[in-house]
Amino acid sequence: MDKGTWRHYNIFDGLAHNTIYVIYGVPDGMMWIGTHGGLSRFDGKTFVNFTTRDGLAHNTVTAIHRDPDGVMWFGTESGVSCYDGKKFVNLSTRDGFVYNGVTAIYRAPDGSLWFGTYDGISRFDGKAFVNFTTQDGLRDNAVYAICGEPDGTLWFGTWNGGVSRYDGKGFVNFTTEDGLAHNRVRAIHRSPDGTLWFGTYGGISRYDGKALVNFTPKDGLG
Numbered sequence: 001m002d003k004g005t006w007r008h009y010n011i012f013d014g015l016a017h018n019t020i021y022v023i024y025g026v027p028d029g030m031m032w033i034g035t036h037g038g039l040s041r042f043d044g045k046t047f048v049n050f051t052t053r054d055g056l057a058h059n060t061v062t063a064i065h066r067d068p069d070g071v072m073w074f075g076t077e078s079g080v081s082c083y084d085g086k087k088f089v090n091l092s093t094r095d096g097f098v099y100n101g102v103t104a105i106y107r108a109p110d111g112s113l114w115f116g117t118y119d120g121i122s123r124f125d126g127k128a129f130v131n132f133t134t135q136d137g138l139r140d141n142a143v144y145a146i147c148g149e150p151d152g153t154l155w156f157g158t159w160n161g162g163v164s165r166y167d168g169k170g171f172v173n174f175t176t177e178d179g180l181a182h183n184r185v186r187a188i189h190r191s192p193d194g195t196l197w198f199g200t201y202g203g204i205s206r207y208d209g210k211a212l213v214n215f216t217p218k219d220g221l222g
Contacts, residue, residue: 014047016040016059024064032072034061039074055088057081065105065113073113075102080115096129098122106146108154116143116156137171139164147188147196155196157185163198179212181205 010018017037024032033040038051038059051059056076063075074081079092079100092100097115104116115122119141120133133141140161147155156164162175162183175183182202189197198205203216215221 009042009047014040014049016047016049016051021060021062022064024066026066026070026072032064034064034074036060050083050088055081055090057088057090057092063102063105063116065107067107073105075105075115077101080105091124096122096131098129098131098133103142103144104146106148106154108148109150109152114146114154116146118142121156132166132171137164137173139171139173139175144186145188145199147190149190149194155188155190157188157198158183160184163188174207174212176202179205179214181212181214181216 009015015033015035016039017035019036020033021036022034026032029044031042033042038049039056039061041048050056056074057080058076058078060077061074065073067073070085072083074083077100079090079097080102082089082091091097098121099117099119101118102115103118106114108114113124115124120131121138121143123130132138138156140158142159143156144159145157152168154166156166158164160183162173162180163185165172174180180198180200181204182200184201185198187199191197194209196207198207203214203221206213
């Protein structure tokens with residue numbers, strides 16, 4: 001099999017830092033790269049970097065999202081930075097955010113933004129935050145992945161509590177006791193047919209709305 005040609009990029013090419021947490025592509029072809037030393041924007045030829053000196057909340061960038069109007073959101077270790085192409089506006093616990101360490105960002109069909117953090121979930125409607133933790137039914141406060149369905153249902157992958165489903169009223173949790181491969185969930189994907197896939201520390205779990213089916217190296221997983 002032809003594996004093509006690899007091109008490597010690092011700090012010597014202009015990248016902000018060699019430790020990469022997230023890569024996000026936008027319609028204009030730009031790639032936004034969240035690193036341990038700032039934010040890098042790559043146009044295919046050169047890097048432009050942004051750090052706290054430019055207004056970024058923190059140089060460790062762990063989540064990225066783009067609104068339909070082009071506004072960029074960056075999850076950092078010190079809250080969220082909103083960038084309109086000219087300047088950064090930062091939001092943190094002082095503004096009502098549940099916790100400053102952000103791990104995931106998702107935009108719901110109603111336009112609200114959901115932020116997963118190391119210590120709970122925050123929903124932002126553009127004006128105020130509403131926060132959710134284990135006290136509200138979430139299985140674990142450390143949330144590393146968010147995925148939504150067309151009807152507004154949200155799925156949250158947690159560090160050690162499995163998956164939590166939120167329907168706007170309450171949480172329903174799925175763990176290894178329900179058939180999940182592992183309670184540590186770092187990635188969630190929804191297929192066009194509605195099937196949900198959960199990436200865990202114990203393999204992949206597929207959920208068709210009725211039952212969980214797991215895949216591990218025994219099934220051919222690398």
